[in-house]
Amino acid sequence: MAGTAAVSGIINRGMITATVMLATLMQALDTTIANVALPYIQGSLSATSDQINWVLTSYIVAAAIIMPATGWLEAKFGRKPLFLTAVIGFVVTSMLCGAAASLGQIVVLRLLQGIFGAPLVPLSQAVLLDAYPPEQQGQAMAVFGLGVMLGPIIGPTLGGWLTDSYSWRWVFYVNVPFGVLCALGILLFLGRRADRPLAGRFDWLGFATLGLGIGSLQLFLDRGERLDWFASREIQLEAALCVLGFYLFTVHTVSARDPFIDPAVFRNRNFVIGIILIFIVGVVLLATLAMLTPYLEQLMNYPVLTAGLVLAPRGVGTMIAMLIVGQLIRYIDARLLIATGLGTTGFALYLMTGFTPDVSQGTLIRTGLMQGFGIGFVFVPLSTIAFGTLAPALRTQGTGLYNLMRNIGASIGISTMSYLLVRNTAITQSALVEHITPYRQVVRDYAHQLNIVTLSGRAALAQTVTAQAEAVAFIDNFKLMMLVSFLAIPLVILVQRPSRQLGNQGPVSD
Numbered sequence: 001m002a003g004t005a006a007v008s009g010i011i012n013r014g015m016i017t018a019t020v021m022l023a024t025l026m027q028a029l030d031t032t033i034a035n036v037a038l039p040y041i042q043g044s045l046s047a048t049s050d051q052i053n054w055v056l057t058s059y060i061v062a063a064a065i066i067m068p069a070t071g072w073l074e075a076k077f078g079r080k081p082l083f084l085t086a087v088i089g090f091v092v093t094s095m096l097c098g099a100a101a102s103l104g105q106i107v108v109l110r111l112l113q114g115i116f117g118a119p120l121v122p123l124s125q126a127v128l129l130d131a132y133p134p135e136q137q138g139q140a141m142a143v144f145g146l147g148v149m150l151g152p153i154i155g156p157t158l159g160g161w162l163t164d165s166y167s168w169r170w171v172f173y174v175n176v177p178f179g180v181l182c183a184l185g186i187l188l189f190l191g192r193r194a195d196r197p198l199a200g201r202f203d204w205l206g207f208a209t210l211g212l213g214i215g216s217l218q219l220f221l222d223r224g225e226r227l228d229w230f231a232s233r234e235i236q237l238e239a240a241l242c243v244l245g246f247y248l249f250t251v252h253t254v255s256a257r258d259p260f261i262d263p264a265v266f267r268n269r270n271f272v273i274g275i276i277l278i279f280i281v282g283v284v285l286l287a288t289l290a291m292l293t294p295y296l297e298q299l300m301n302y303p304v305l306t307a308g309l310v311l312a313p314r315g316v317g318t319m320i321a322m323l324i325v326g327q328l329i330r331y332i333d334a335r336l337l338i339a340t341g342l343g344t345t346g347f348a349l350y351l352m353t354g355f356t357p358d359v360s361q362g363t364l365i366r367t368g369l370m371q372g373f374g375i376g377f378v379f380v381p382l383s384t385i386a387f388g389t390l391a392p393a394l395r396t397q398g399t400g401l402y403n404l405m406r407n408i409g410a411s412i413g414i415s416t417m418s419y420l421l422v423r424n425t426a427i428t429q430s431a432l433v434e435h436i437t438p439y440r441q442v443v444r445d446y447a448h449q450l451n452i453v454t455l456s457g458r459a460a461l462a463q464t465v466t467a468q469a470e471a472v473a474f475i476d477n478f479k480l481m482m483l484v485s486f487l488a489i490p491l492v493i494l495v496q497r498p499s500r501q502l503g504n505q506g507p508v509s510d
Contacts, residue, residue, distance in 0.1 A: 012189055016131050017140070019185030020124035021147050023087060026178040027120040028151020030059065030094075030113070031407075032289075033159040036308075037168040044168065047103045053222070054107045060411070061218045062114030065211040067404045068261060070119040071397030072202060074126075079396075083123050084186045089116030091179030098172035121148065122399035127190065129387055129395055135330065141383040142326030145376065148403075150315045152286060152410075156293065157308030164305060206252050206260025213245030217408070221415035225422065265394050265401065273495050274386025275405040277338070277378070280488045282409025283416075284345060284481050285375050289314075290414045291421070295474055296364075299357045299467060313365045317372025318379075325380045334381035335492045341377030342492075346485035348374060352478040357471050374485075385495055417477050424473035425466075432465050 034041075034055060042052040073082050093113040100106035125144055132140040162170040220238040227235050253259040265271055289311065296307040325337055348371035355363075383402075390398050 013131050015185060015189040016127060017143055019182055019189060020127050021143060022178050022182040022185065023083070023120045024124045024144060024147030025151050026090065026175050026182065027117045028148055029155045029158070030117065030151075030175070032152045032155030032286075033171045033174075034059075036156050036159045037163045037171045040163055040168040041106070045100075045103045045106065051103055053226075054103075055110055057219065057222045058107050058111040059114040059117075060222070060407070061215050062111045063118040064214045064218055064404060064407060066115050066118035067122060067407075068210060068214075068397075068400050069207060070122040070400040071394075072260070073119060074123070074396045076202075078192060079123065079127070080186065080190050080192055082119060083127075083190065084183060086116050086119045086123070087179055087183045087186060090120065091176055091183070094172045094175035094179070098169040119400075121403045122396060125383070125387075125399040125403070126396040129399075130392065134388070137388065138329035138334075138380055138384045139326040142322040142380045145322050145379040145383065146319060148379070148406075150318060152289065154312060154315050156289075157305070157312050160305045160308045201258055203252075203256065203258060203260035206249060206256065209245050209249040209252060210260060211245075213242055213249055214404075214408070216242035216245055218411060221411045224415060225418050229419070261401070262394060262397060265390065265398050268390055269494070270389045270496055271386050271398060271402075273491055274382055275402055277382055277488060277491060278386070278402055279405045279409035280484060281375060281378055281382070282406040283413030284349075284485055286410035287413030287417045287477075288349070288371065288481060291417055291474060291477055295355070299470060299474075300359075310361060310364050311368060314368040314372035317369040317374075318376035319372075321373040321376025322380055325377050329381050329384060333497060334385050335495050335497065337381040338378050338385075338495075339489050339492045341374045341379075341381075342485050342489050344374030344377060345371055346374075346482050349478050349482035349485060353475050353482065355471070355475065355478070357467060385497075389496065413481075417481075420477055420480070421470075421473050424476050425469045428472045429466060429469035432469055436461070436465070 038052050038055065041047070041055060045052075070082075077085075090113060093109050093116060097106055097109045097113060100109060124147070125141075128140040128144050129137060158174070159171045162168075162174060216238045220235060220242055223238075224232075224235050229235055230239070249260075253261060253263060292311060293307060296302040296310060302310065321341070325341075329337060348367050351363075351367050351370070386402060387395060387398060
Protein backbone atom coordinates (compact mmCIF):
# COMPACT_ATOMS: atom_id res chain seq x y z
CA MET A 1 0.00 0.00 0.00
CA ALA A 2 2.86 2.36 0.81
CA GLY A 3 4.42 1.68 -2.59
CA THR A 4 1.11 2.36 -4.34
CA ALA A 5 0.68 5.62 -2.43
CA ALA A 6 4.21 6.68 -3.34
CA VAL A 7 3.62 5.98 -7.04
CA SER A 8 0.30 7.84 -6.88
CA GLY A 9 2.04 10.80 -5.23
CA ILE A 10 4.72 10.89 -7.94
CA ILE A 11 2.13 10.75 -10.72
CA ASN A 12 0.05 13.48 -9.07
CA ARG A 13 3.15 15.65 -8.60
CA GLY A 14 4.03 15.12 -12.26
CA MET A 15 0.58 16.21 -13.40
CA ILE A 16 0.69 19.26 -11.12
CA THR A 17 4.07 20.15 -12.64
CA ALA A 18 2.70 19.81 -16.18
CA THR A 19 -0.32 21.93 -15.27
CA VAL A 20 1.64 24.84 -13.81
CA MET A 21 4.10 24.63 -16.72
CA LEU A 22 1.21 25.23 -19.12
CA ALA A 23 0.06 28.23 -17.07
CA THR A 24 3.57 29.67 -16.89
CA LEU A 25 4.29 29.16 -20.58
CA MET A 26 0.93 30.63 -21.60
CA GLN A 27 1.46 33.81 -19.59
CA ALA A 28 5.15 34.16 -20.49
CA LEU A 29 4.43 33.75 -24.21
CA ASP A 30 2.01 36.67 -24.16
CA THR A 31 4.71 39.08 -23.00
CA THR A 32 6.38 38.95 -26.43
CA ILE A 33 4.22 36.97 -28.88
CA ALA A 34 2.13 39.99 -29.89
CA ASN A 35 5.15 42.23 -30.62
CA VAL A 36 5.78 40.97 -34.15
CA ALA A 37 2.06 41.12 -34.96
CA LEU A 38 1.69 44.82 -34.06
CA PRO A 39 2.13 46.15 -37.62
CA TYR A 40 -0.57 43.73 -38.86
CA ILE A 41 -2.91 44.66 -35.99
CA GLN A 42 -2.27 48.34 -36.72
CA GLY A 43 -3.24 47.93 -40.38
CA SER A 44 -6.28 45.80 -39.59
CA LEU A 45 -7.66 48.17 -36.96
CA SER A 46 -6.62 51.43 -38.68
CA ALA A 47 -4.52 52.65 -35.73
CA THR A 48 -1.58 55.03 -35.56
CA SER A 49 1.88 53.93 -34.42
CA ASP A 50 1.38 55.60 -31.05
CA GLN A 51 -2.07 54.11 -30.52
CA ILE A 52 -1.13 50.53 -31.39
CA ASN A 53 1.51 50.41 -28.66
CA TRP A 54 -1.28 50.52 -26.10
CA VAL A 55 -1.96 46.90 -27.09
CA LEU A 56 1.32 46.03 -25.35
CA THR A 57 1.29 48.73 -22.67
CA SER A 58 -2.19 47.94 -21.33
CA TYR A 59 -1.27 44.28 -20.77
CA ILE A 60 2.08 45.04 -19.11
CA VAL A 61 0.73 47.75 -16.79
CA ALA A 62 -2.29 45.69 -15.68
CA ALA A 63 -0.18 42.61 -14.97
CA ALA A 64 2.43 44.64 -13.07
CA ILE A 65 -0.14 46.32 -10.80
CA ILE A 66 -2.12 43.16 -9.96
CA MET A 67 0.83 40.78 -9.50
CA PRO A 68 1.78 41.96 -5.96
CA ALA A 69 -1.83 41.37 -4.85
CA THR A 70 -1.61 37.63 -5.58
CA GLY A 71 -0.76 36.76 -1.98
CA TRP A 72 -3.82 38.51 -0.55
CA LEU A 73 -6.11 37.15 -3.28
CA GLU A 74 -4.94 33.62 -2.50
CA ALA A 75 -5.56 34.10 1.21
CA LYS A 76 -9.02 35.54 0.51
CA PHE A 77 -10.32 33.12 -2.11
CA GLY A 78 -8.02 30.09 -1.87
CA ARG A 79 -5.27 28.94 -4.20
CA LYS A 80 -7.29 26.56 -6.35
CA PRO A 81 -10.30 28.87 -6.98
CA LEU A 82 -7.97 31.80 -7.73
CA PHE A 83 -5.79 29.74 -10.06
CA LEU A 84 -8.80 28.34 -11.93
CA THR A 85 -10.44 31.76 -12.24
CA ALA A 86 -7.22 33.32 -13.54
CA VAL A 87 -6.75 30.60 -16.20
CA ILE A 88 -10.37 30.71 -17.39
CA GLY A 89 -10.37 34.52 -17.45
CA PHE A 90 -7.08 34.55 -19.38
CA VAL A 91 -8.43 32.12 -21.98
CA VAL A 92 -11.73 33.99 -22.43
CA THR A 93 -10.03 37.38 -22.79
CA SER A 94 -7.52 35.85 -25.23
CA MET A 95 -10.37 34.63 -27.43
CA LEU A 96 -12.04 38.04 -27.26
CA CYS A 97 -8.74 39.78 -28.14
CA GLY A 98 -8.50 37.61 -31.25
CA ALA A 99 -12.05 38.58 -32.23
CA ALA A 100 -11.65 42.31 -31.47
CA ALA A 101 -13.03 44.62 -34.17
CA SER A 102 -11.61 47.95 -32.99
CA LEU A 103 -8.58 49.38 -31.24
CA GLY A 104 -10.60 50.35 -28.17
CA GLN A 105 -11.89 46.81 -27.78
CA ILE A 106 -8.49 45.15 -28.00
CA VAL A 107 -6.87 47.63 -25.56
CA VAL A 108 -9.59 47.04 -22.95
CA LEU A 109 -9.44 43.29 -23.47
CA ARG A 110 -5.64 43.25 -23.21
CA LEU A 111 -6.04 45.16 -19.93
CA LEU A 112 -8.36 42.43 -18.65
CA GLN A 113 -6.03 39.76 -20.01
CA GLY A 114 -3.19 41.28 -17.99
CA ILE A 115 -5.35 41.32 -14.83
CA PHE A 116 -6.22 37.63 -15.17
CA GLY A 117 -2.70 36.69 -16.25
CA ALA A 118 -0.92 38.46 -13.37
CA PRO A 119 -1.44 35.69 -10.74
CA LEU A 120 -0.48 32.81 -13.07
CA VAL A 121 3.32 32.88 -12.72
CA PRO A 122 3.46 33.61 -8.94
CA LEU A 123 0.86 30.92 -8.23
CA SER A 124 2.68 28.43 -10.47
CA GLN A 125 5.95 29.01 -8.65
CA ALA A 126 4.31 28.77 -5.21
CA VAL A 127 2.49 25.54 -6.16
CA LEU A 128 5.73 23.91 -7.32
CA LEU A 129 7.63 24.98 -4.20
CA ASP A 130 4.92 23.45 -2.00
CA ALA A 131 4.56 20.29 -4.11
CA TYR A 132 8.23 19.26 -3.82
CA PRO A 133 10.29 18.55 -0.69
CA PRO A 134 13.14 21.01 0.00
CA GLU A 135 15.82 18.71 -1.43
CA GLN A 136 13.97 18.56 -4.78
CA GLN A 137 13.03 22.23 -5.08
CA GLY A 138 16.02 22.90 -7.35
CA GLN A 139 14.62 20.44 -9.89
CA ALA A 140 11.17 22.00 -9.50
CA MET A 141 12.57 25.47 -10.19
CA ALA A 142 14.37 24.10 -13.25
CA VAL A 143 11.05 22.96 -14.68
CA PHE A 144 9.38 26.24 -13.73
CA GLY A 145 12.22 28.23 -15.27
CA LEU A 146 11.72 26.54 -18.63
CA GLY A 147 8.32 28.16 -18.95
CA VAL A 148 9.38 31.56 -17.60
CA MET A 149 12.50 31.88 -19.75
CA LEU A 150 11.44 30.04 -22.89
CA GLY A 151 8.14 31.90 -23.24
CA PRO A 152 9.64 35.33 -24.05
CA ILE A 153 12.35 33.74 -26.22
CA ILE A 154 10.10 31.62 -28.48
CA GLY A 155 7.27 34.16 -28.43
CA PRO A 156 8.54 36.27 -31.38
CA THR A 157 9.27 33.16 -33.46
CA LEU A 158 5.87 31.61 -32.81
CA GLY A 159 4.11 34.96 -33.24
CA GLY A 160 5.87 35.59 -36.56
CA TRP A 161 5.00 32.13 -37.88
CA LEU A 162 1.32 32.38 -36.83
CA THR A 163 0.98 35.86 -38.28
CA ASP A 164 2.65 34.94 -41.59
CA SER A 165 0.86 31.60 -41.99
CA TYR A 166 -2.59 32.47 -40.65
CA SER A 167 -3.50 35.82 -39.12
CA TRP A 168 -2.49 38.12 -36.28
CA ARG A 169 -5.59 36.90 -34.44
CA TRP A 170 -3.96 33.53 -33.92
CA VAL A 171 -1.33 35.00 -31.58
CA PHE A 172 -4.25 35.23 -29.14
CA TYR A 173 -6.19 32.13 -30.15
CA VAL A 174 -3.10 29.97 -29.53
CA ASN A 175 -3.72 30.40 -25.77
CA VAL A 176 -7.03 28.49 -25.93
CA PRO A 177 -5.74 24.87 -26.10
CA PHE A 178 -3.06 25.59 -23.48
CA GLY A 179 -5.65 27.19 -21.20
CA VAL A 180 -8.21 24.39 -21.54
CA LEU A 181 -5.62 21.74 -20.65
CA CYS A 182 -4.37 23.87 -17.76
CA ALA A 183 -7.88 24.37 -16.34
CA LEU A 184 -8.56 20.62 -16.50
CA GLY A 185 -5.27 19.93 -14.71
CA ILE A 186 -6.17 22.37 -11.92
CA LEU A 187 -9.60 20.79 -11.47
CA LEU A 188 -8.29 17.23 -11.40
CA PHE A 189 -4.93 17.39 -9.66
CA LEU A 190 -4.53 20.56 -7.61
CA GLY A 191 -5.71 20.08 -4.04
CA ARG A 192 -6.76 22.71 -1.57
CA ARG A 193 -3.94 24.24 0.46
CA ALA A 194 -3.93 22.87 4.00
CA ASP A 195 -1.96 25.77 5.54
CA ARG A 196 -3.84 28.55 3.77
CA PRO A 197 -3.05 31.86 5.49
CA LEU A 198 -5.85 33.99 6.86
CA ALA A 199 -6.80 37.00 4.77
CA GLY A 200 -6.46 40.19 6.72
CA ARG A 201 -8.07 43.51 5.95
CA PHE A 202 -7.16 44.55 2.42
CA ASP A 203 -4.78 47.48 2.53
CA TRP A 204 -6.30 49.69 -0.13
CA LEU A 205 -3.90 52.57 0.52
CA GLY A 206 -0.86 50.31 0.16
CA PHE A 207 -2.26 48.72 -2.99
CA ALA A 208 -3.19 52.11 -4.48
CA THR A 209 0.20 53.72 -3.82
CA LEU A 210 2.13 50.68 -5.10
CA GLY A 211 -0.14 50.49 -8.15
CA LEU A 212 0.42 54.21 -8.77
CA GLY A 213 4.18 53.77 -8.58
CA ILE A 214 4.32 50.67 -10.78
CA GLY A 215 1.81 51.91 -13.34
CA SER A 216 3.49 55.29 -13.68
CA LEU A 217 6.91 53.64 -13.99
CA GLN A 218 5.70 51.31 -16.75
CA LEU A 219 4.10 54.16 -18.69
CA PHE A 220 7.21 56.32 -18.18
CA LEU A 221 9.46 53.56 -19.56
CA ASP A 222 7.16 52.54 -22.38
CA ARG A 223 6.34 55.99 -23.73
CA GLY A 224 9.44 57.96 -22.77
CA GLU A 225 11.47 57.30 -25.91
CA ARG A 226 8.59 58.13 -28.27
CA LEU A 227 7.80 61.39 -26.42
CA ASP A 228 11.43 62.57 -26.04
CA TRP A 229 11.52 61.83 -22.32
CA PHE A 230 11.45 64.88 -20.03
CA ALA A 231 10.74 67.25 -22.89
CA SER A 232 7.17 65.91 -22.65
CA ARG A 233 4.73 67.07 -19.96
CA GLU A 234 3.20 63.59 -19.91
CA ILE A 235 6.56 61.98 -19.08
CA GLN A 236 7.27 64.61 -16.40
CA LEU A 237 3.91 63.86 -14.80
CA GLU A 238 4.46 60.09 -14.94
CA ALA A 239 7.92 60.41 -13.38
CA ALA A 240 6.54 62.58 -10.57
CA LEU A 241 3.67 60.15 -9.90
CA CYS A 242 6.12 57.22 -9.91
CA VAL A 243 8.34 58.83 -7.25
CA LEU A 244 5.30 59.90 -5.20
CA GLY A 245 3.69 56.45 -5.38
CA PHE A 246 6.79 54.53 -4.27
CA TYR A 247 7.56 57.07 -1.53
CA LEU A 248 4.05 56.87 -0.06
CA PHE A 249 4.07 53.08 -0.34
CA THR A 250 7.39 52.82 1.52
CA VAL A 251 6.28 55.15 4.32
CA HIS A 252 2.93 53.37 4.64
CA THR A 253 4.52 49.89 4.67
CA VAL A 254 6.85 50.66 7.58
CA SER A 255 4.18 52.48 9.60
CA ALA A 256 0.91 50.61 8.97
CA ARG A 257 -0.33 47.87 11.29
CA ASP A 258 -1.37 45.49 8.50
CA PRO A 259 0.39 46.66 5.29
CA PHE A 260 -0.30 45.40 1.79
CA ILE A 261 3.10 43.63 1.63
CA ASP A 262 4.37 42.00 4.80
CA PRO A 263 7.70 43.70 5.72
CA ALA A 264 8.92 40.29 6.89
CA VAL A 265 9.81 39.37 3.29
CA PHE A 266 12.32 42.23 3.22
CA ARG A 267 13.96 41.04 6.43
CA ASN A 268 15.07 37.87 4.67
CA ARG A 269 18.52 38.62 3.27
CA ASN A 270 18.48 35.83 0.69
CA PHE A 271 15.15 36.98 -0.68
CA VAL A 272 16.28 40.60 -0.96
CA ILE A 273 19.48 39.61 -2.78
CA GLY A 274 17.38 37.26 -4.92
CA ILE A 275 15.03 39.99 -6.14
CA ILE A 276 18.00 42.26 -6.91
CA LEU A 277 19.67 39.54 -8.98
CA ILE A 278 16.46 38.53 -10.78
CA PHE A 279 16.00 42.23 -11.63
CA ILE A 280 19.44 42.11 -13.30
CA VAL A 281 18.50 38.88 -15.11
CA GLY A 282 15.38 40.62 -16.45
CA VAL A 283 17.49 43.56 -17.66
CA VAL A 284 20.05 41.41 -19.46
CA LEU A 285 17.81 38.71 -20.96
CA LEU A 286 14.98 40.69 -22.52
CA ALA A 287 17.07 43.78 -23.29
CA THR A 288 19.43 41.59 -25.32
CA LEU A 289 16.49 40.11 -27.22
CA ALA A 290 15.08 43.59 -27.79
CA MET A 291 18.44 44.68 -29.24
CA LEU A 292 19.06 41.61 -31.40
CA THR A 293 15.69 41.70 -33.16
CA PRO A 294 16.30 45.09 -34.88
CA TYR A 295 19.97 44.17 -35.35
CA LEU A 296 19.00 41.15 -37.42
CA GLU A 297 16.05 42.71 -39.22
CA GLN A 298 17.42 46.20 -39.92
CA LEU A 299 21.20 45.88 -40.14
CA MET A 300 21.33 42.35 -41.55
CA ASN A 301 18.03 42.45 -43.49
CA TYR A 302 16.74 39.17 -42.05
CA PRO A 303 13.05 38.36 -42.56
CA VAL A 304 10.99 38.23 -39.35
CA LEU A 305 10.72 34.45 -39.34
CA THR A 306 14.45 33.96 -40.04
CA ALA A 307 15.35 36.37 -37.24
CA GLY A 308 13.12 34.42 -34.88
CA LEU A 309 14.74 31.13 -35.87
CA VAL A 310 18.24 32.54 -35.33
CA LEU A 311 17.24 33.74 -31.85
CA ALA A 312 15.58 30.42 -30.94
CA PRO A 313 18.87 28.65 -29.91
CA ARG A 314 18.91 30.93 -26.86
CA GLY A 315 15.96 28.91 -25.62
CA VAL A 316 17.79 25.67 -26.36
CA GLY A 317 20.76 26.85 -24.28
CA THR A 318 18.44 27.82 -21.44
CA MET A 319 16.70 24.44 -21.55
CA ILE A 320 19.98 22.50 -21.47
CA ALA A 321 21.33 24.60 -18.60
CA MET A 322 18.21 24.18 -16.50
CA LEU A 323 18.17 20.43 -16.95
CA ILE A 324 21.83 20.23 -15.90
CA VAL A 325 21.70 22.71 -13.03
CA GLY A 326 18.55 21.09 -11.62
CA GLN A 327 20.74 18.06 -10.84
CA LEU A 328 23.96 19.91 -9.93
CA ILE A 329 22.29 22.07 -7.29
CA ARG A 330 21.97 19.01 -5.07
CA TYR A 331 25.76 18.66 -4.90
CA ILE A 332 27.28 22.09 -5.65
CA ASP A 333 26.89 25.36 -3.74
CA ALA A 334 24.12 27.33 -5.45
CA ARG A 335 26.15 30.52 -5.09
CA LEU A 336 28.91 29.07 -7.25
CA LEU A 337 26.34 28.07 -9.89
CA ILE A 338 24.88 31.60 -9.95
CA ALA A 339 28.34 33.16 -10.30
CA THR A 340 29.16 30.73 -13.12
CA GLY A 341 25.94 31.60 -14.94
CA LEU A 342 26.51 35.35 -14.65
CA GLY A 343 30.11 34.92 -15.83
CA THR A 344 29.00 32.84 -18.83
CA THR A 345 26.36 35.42 -19.73
CA GLY A 346 28.91 38.23 -19.47
CA PHE A 347 31.40 36.34 -21.64
CA ALA A 348 28.73 35.76 -24.31
CA LEU A 349 28.01 39.50 -24.32
CA TYR A 350 31.76 40.15 -24.59
CA LEU A 351 31.81 38.02 -27.77
CA MET A 352 28.82 39.98 -29.05
CA THR A 353 30.81 43.21 -28.83
CA GLY A 354 32.72 41.89 -31.85
CA PHE A 355 29.59 41.67 -34.02
CA THR A 356 29.54 43.37 -37.43
CA PRO A 357 26.60 43.74 -39.84
CA ASP A 358 27.91 40.73 -41.77
CA VAL A 359 28.39 38.44 -38.74
CA SER A 360 27.77 34.79 -39.62
CA GLN A 361 24.72 32.85 -38.51
CA GLY A 362 27.03 30.35 -36.84
CA THR A 363 28.43 33.07 -34.58
CA LEU A 364 24.94 34.36 -33.78
CA ILE A 365 23.80 30.86 -32.83
CA ARG A 366 26.90 30.09 -30.74
CA THR A 367 26.67 33.30 -28.71
CA GLY A 368 22.93 32.79 -28.33
CA LEU A 369 23.42 29.26 -27.01
CA MET A 370 26.07 30.51 -24.59
CA GLN A 371 24.00 33.38 -23.27
CA GLY A 372 20.91 31.20 -22.93
CA PHE A 373 23.00 28.62 -21.07
CA GLY A 374 24.31 31.28 -18.68
CA ILE A 375 20.84 32.69 -17.92
CA GLY A 376 19.51 29.17 -17.32
CA PHE A 377 22.38 28.48 -14.94
CA VAL A 378 21.42 31.56 -12.92
CA PHE A 379 17.66 31.18 -12.75
CA VAL A 380 17.31 27.80 -11.02
CA PRO A 381 19.75 28.23 -8.10
CA LEU A 382 18.65 31.85 -7.68
CA SER A 383 15.00 30.81 -7.26
CA THR A 384 16.00 28.04 -4.86
CA ILE A 385 18.09 30.37 -2.69
CA ALA A 386 15.56 33.22 -2.74
CA PHE A 387 12.71 31.02 -1.46
CA GLY A 388 14.70 28.38 0.43
CA THR A 389 14.80 30.47 3.62
CA LEU A 390 11.42 32.19 3.17
CA ALA A 391 8.59 31.05 5.41
CA PRO A 392 5.96 29.01 3.50
CA ALA A 393 3.24 31.48 4.54
CA LEU A 394 5.11 34.24 2.66
CA ARG A 395 5.81 32.24 -0.52
CA THR A 396 2.93 33.43 -2.67
CA GLN A 397 3.55 37.04 -1.73
CA GLY A 398 7.27 36.48 -2.28
CA THR A 399 6.80 34.91 -5.71
CA GLY A 400 4.64 37.86 -6.73
CA LEU A 401 7.38 40.35 -5.79
CA TYR A 402 10.08 38.17 -7.32
CA ASN A 403 8.38 37.99 -10.71
CA LEU A 404 7.39 41.65 -10.52
CA MET A 405 11.06 42.61 -10.11
CA ARG A 406 11.99 40.46 -13.11
CA ASN A 407 9.36 42.22 -15.23
CA ILE A 408 10.37 45.69 -14.04
CA GLY A 409 13.99 44.83 -14.80
CA ALA A 410 12.99 43.83 -18.31
CA SER A 411 11.05 47.08 -18.81
CA ILE A 412 13.89 49.25 -17.51
CA GLY A 413 16.48 47.31 -19.52
CA ILE A 414 14.56 47.55 -22.79
CA SER A 415 13.77 51.25 -22.37
CA THR A 416 17.32 52.15 -21.34
CA MET A 417 18.94 50.17 -24.15
CA SER A 418 16.51 51.60 -26.72
CA TYR A 419 17.26 55.15 -25.56
CA LEU A 420 21.02 54.57 -25.59
CA LEU A 421 20.79 52.99 -29.04
CA VAL A 422 19.15 56.10 -30.52
CA ARG A 423 21.43 58.49 -28.62
CA ASN A 424 24.69 56.69 -29.39
CA THR A 425 23.72 56.20 -33.03
CA ALA A 426 23.28 59.97 -33.41
CA ILE A 427 26.58 60.72 -31.61
CA THR A 428 28.53 58.16 -33.63
CA GLN A 429 26.96 59.28 -36.89
CA SER A 430 28.00 62.87 -36.20
CA ALA A 431 31.54 61.72 -35.45
CA LEU A 432 31.71 59.65 -38.65
CA VAL A 433 30.34 62.44 -40.83
CA GLU A 434 33.16 64.74 -39.70
CA HIS A 435 35.65 62.41 -41.38
CA ILE A 436 33.85 62.27 -44.73
CA THR A 437 35.66 64.92 -46.71
CA PRO A 438 36.91 64.97 -50.31
CA TYR A 439 40.49 65.14 -49.00
CA ARG A 440 40.53 61.62 -47.55
CA GLN A 441 41.70 58.87 -49.90
CA VAL A 442 39.20 56.34 -48.58
CA VAL A 443 36.36 58.77 -49.29
CA ARG A 444 37.62 59.34 -52.84
CA ASP A 445 37.82 55.58 -53.42
CA TYR A 446 34.35 55.06 -52.01
CA ALA A 447 33.03 58.02 -54.00
CA HIS A 448 34.23 56.39 -57.20
CA GLN A 449 32.40 53.16 -56.31
CA LEU A 450 29.14 54.88 -55.36
CA ASN A 451 29.34 57.83 -57.72
CA ILE A 452 28.42 60.24 -54.92
CA VAL A 453 28.21 63.17 -57.27
CA THR A 454 24.69 61.87 -57.94
CA LEU A 455 21.76 62.12 -55.53
CA SER A 456 21.35 58.34 -55.34
CA GLY A 457 25.08 57.90 -54.62
CA ARG A 458 24.96 60.38 -51.73
CA ALA A 459 21.86 58.67 -50.36
CA ALA A 460 23.65 55.31 -50.48
CA LEU A 461 26.65 56.81 -48.66
CA ALA A 462 24.39 58.30 -45.98
CA GLN A 463 22.69 54.93 -45.53
CA THR A 464 26.07 53.23 -45.11
CA VAL A 465 27.21 55.76 -42.51
CA THR A 466 23.95 55.34 -40.57
CA ALA A 467 24.29 51.55 -40.62
CA GLN A 468 27.85 51.78 -39.32
CA ALA A 469 26.77 54.20 -36.58
CA GLU A 470 23.97 51.84 -35.54
CA ALA A 471 26.40 48.91 -35.45
CA VAL A 472 28.70 50.84 -33.10
CA ALA A 473 25.73 51.82 -30.90
CA PHE A 474 24.63 48.18 -30.64
CA ILE A 475 28.16 47.20 -29.59
CA ASP A 476 28.12 49.90 -26.89
CA ASN A 477 24.87 48.43 -25.53
CA PHE A 478 26.32 44.91 -25.51
CA LYS A 479 29.34 46.25 -23.58
CA LEU A 480 27.08 47.87 -21.00
CA MET A 481 25.08 44.67 -20.46
CA MET A 482 28.35 42.72 -20.22
CA LEU A 483 29.49 45.04 -17.40
CA VAL A 484 26.14 44.68 -15.63
CA SER A 485 26.48 40.87 -15.74
CA PHE A 486 30.03 40.88 -14.38
CA LEU A 487 29.33 43.50 -11.70
CA ALA A 488 26.40 41.42 -10.39
CA ILE A 489 28.70 38.52 -9.46
CA PRO A 490 29.97 40.05 -6.15
CA LEU A 491 26.36 40.22 -4.89
CA VAL A 492 26.40 36.41 -4.68
CA ILE A 493 28.88 36.67 -1.79
CA LEU A 494 26.14 38.26 0.35
CA VAL A 495 23.85 35.23 0.01
CA GLN A 496 23.55 32.88 2.97
CA ARG A 497 23.62 29.19 2.19
CA PRO A 498 20.73 27.20 3.75
CA SER A 499 22.34 24.95 6.34
CA ARG A 500 19.67 22.48 7.33
CA GLN A 501 16.14 21.42 6.49
CA LEU A 502 13.28 21.55 8.95
CA GLY A 503 10.67 19.27 7.49
CA ASN A 504 7.76 21.08 5.98
CA GLN A 505 8.81 24.35 7.55
CA GLY A 506 11.49 24.77 4.93
CA PRO A 507 15.16 25.48 5.38
CA VAL A 508 16.54 28.13 7.64
CA SER A 509 19.71 30.11 7.26
CA ASP A 510 22.79 30.10 9.43
